[in-house]
Amino acid sequence: MKLGLALGYWGAGPPPDLAERIRAAEDLGFDSVWAAEAYGSDALTPLAWHGAATSRLRLGTSIAQLSARTPAATAMAAMTMDHLSGGRFVLGLGASGPQVVEGWYGQPYPRPLARTREYVQIVRRIIRRETSEYAGEHYRLPAAGGTGLGKPLRSTLHPRRADLPIHLAAEGPRNVALAAEIADGWLAMFYSPWADEHYRAALAEGFARPGARRSAADFEVVCRVNVELDDDPEVAADRVRPMLALYIGGMGARGANFHRDVFVRMGFEAECARIQEHYLAGRRDEAAASVTLPMVERVALVGPPDKIAGELAAWRESLVTTMLVSGDAPTLAAIAGLLG
Incomplete structure (x- = not known):
C-alpha cells in the first residue's frame, strides 16, 4: 500500500506550510500528492504551482468537479499538466453534489452517472x-443551435500519454461499479476495511461489464484516511469528529446526503440521525460530540x-492501494514511520 499526501482545498487562504509539506512528502518517499x-x-x-518543485511525486486531483469545466477544458488542462510534470498527472473526476453543482455552477445535477460516462468519453476522445x-x-459537440458555425475540432496539442489515467470519485455502489467499468482507479471516501462487501461486489460488477478498461489486478483504489496519533484514542478522535459531523450532518439536504448514506450502510443510522439533526439546527458542537468513537475508528486510524x-x-x-494522509512535515514523518 502506497502513501499519498492529501492537500484538500483551502479555507480562507493557502496553508502557510504547503510547500514544506509537499517537500517532506517527496523526501519521505510518498507516491503522490492530491x-x-x-x-x-x-x-x-x-x-x-507546487508540483513544479517536485520531480517524482504523481500529481492528482481528488477531485476536479465535472461541472466546473467543460469536458474539452478538462482534457486541455490534463494534457497540459501531463506535459509540464513529465507524465506524472492523474485526472481525478467527480460529480460533486446538487448543492454545489446547482448552487455554485448553475448546472442541473440529475442523472450524475450518465453525465459522468459521457464526460469521460469526451475527455478520452x-x-x-x-x-x-x-x-x-x-x-453535444458541436453545440446544438447557436450560429451553426461550430465544427468538430482536433486538439493541436499532442498528448504525452494518450492513455492518461482517469480516476472517478464514488461513494454509492452504482457509482463505484461505473468507476470499475470506465476508469483507471477509484477515489474512495469514508471507506472502511471492516465493511466493504458492497464495494467489492460493485467493483466486481464493473470489471465484468463488456469493454471494462481494467481488472482488479491493475485498478487503483485511492482513499483519504485520517491518521491521528495520541495516547488517548478519544482525544485523537476529537480531531476527526468535526469533519465527520460536517459531512454526515451538513453536506447535502436532510433526505439527500451521500456521505450520511455511507455511514448508514455501516450500521450507524441512529447516530447519523442525531448528528444531522444537531447540525441542521446549527448545533455543530453537539453534532461533533454525537460522532462516536466506533464511527471514527471505522474510517480513520x-x-x-x-x-x-x-x-x-x-x-x-x-x-486500498494508495492511502492519502495529511499533516505538517513532522506529522508526515511520524505517519511514514508507522505506515511505511
Missing part, C-alpha cells in the same frame, strides 16, 4: 486527438502507535 476543490480554491493550480464530435444526452499498528493489517488487506 489537491481538491469545492467552491473556493481550485484543484489544478496548486498542483501546477480529445486526449487521443480524435475529433471533438459527440452526440449524447447531456453533451486514531490513538497510540501500537493501537494503530494493530489495525493496519486490515487496511493492508483491504481494497
Whole structure:
C-alpha cells in the first residue's frame, strides 16, 4: 500500500506550510500528492504551482468537479499538466453534489452517472486527438443551435500519454461499479476495511461489464484516511469528529446526503440521525460530540502507535492501494514511520 499526501482545498487562504509539506512528502518517499476543490480554491493550480518543485511525486486531483469545466477544458488542462510534470498527472473526476453543482455552477445535477460516462468519453476522445464530435444526452459537440458555425475540432496539442489515467470519485455502489467499468482507479471516501462487501461486489460488477478498461489486478483504489496519533484514542478522535459531523450532518439536504448514506450502510443510522439533526439546527458542537468513537475508528486510524499498528493489517488487506494522509512535515514523518 502506497502513501499519498492529501492537500484538500483551502479555507480562507493557502496553508502557510504547503510547500514544506509537499517537500517532506517527496523526501519521505510518498507516491503522490492530491489537491481538491469545492467552491473556493481550485484543484489544478496548486498542483501546477507546487508540483513544479517536485520531480517524482504523481500529481492528482481528488477531485476536479465535472461541472466546473467543460469536458474539452478538462482534457486541455490534463494534457497540459501531463506535459509540464513529465507524465506524472492523474485526472481525478467527480460529480460533486446538487448543492454545489446547482448552487455554485448553475448546472442541473440529475442523472450524475450518465453525465459522468459521457464526460469521460469526451475527455478520452480529445486526449487521443480524435475529433471533438459527440452526440449524447447531456453533451453535444458541436453545440446544438447557436450560429451553426461550430465544427468538430482536433486538439493541436499532442498528448504525452494518450492513455492518461482517469480516476472517478464514488461513494454509492452504482457509482463505484461505473468507476470499475470506465476508469483507471477509484477515489474512495469514508471507506472502511471492516465493511466493504458492497464495494467489492460493485467493483466486481464493473470489471465484468463488456469493454471494462481494467481488472482488479491493475485498478487503483485511492482513499483519504485520517491518521491521528495520541495516547488517548478519544482525544485523537476529537480531531476527526468535526469533519465527520460536517459531512454526515451538513453536506447535502436532510433526505439527500451521500456521505450520511455511507455511514448508514455501516450500521450507524441512529447516530447519523442525531448528528444531522444537531447540525441542521446549527448545533455543530453537539453534532461533533454525537460522532462516536466506533464511527471514527471505522474510517480513520486514531490513538497510540501500537493501537494503530494493530489495525493496519486490515487496511493492508483491504481494497486500498494508495492511502492519502495529511499533516505538517513532522506529522508526515511520524505517519511514514508507522505506515511505511
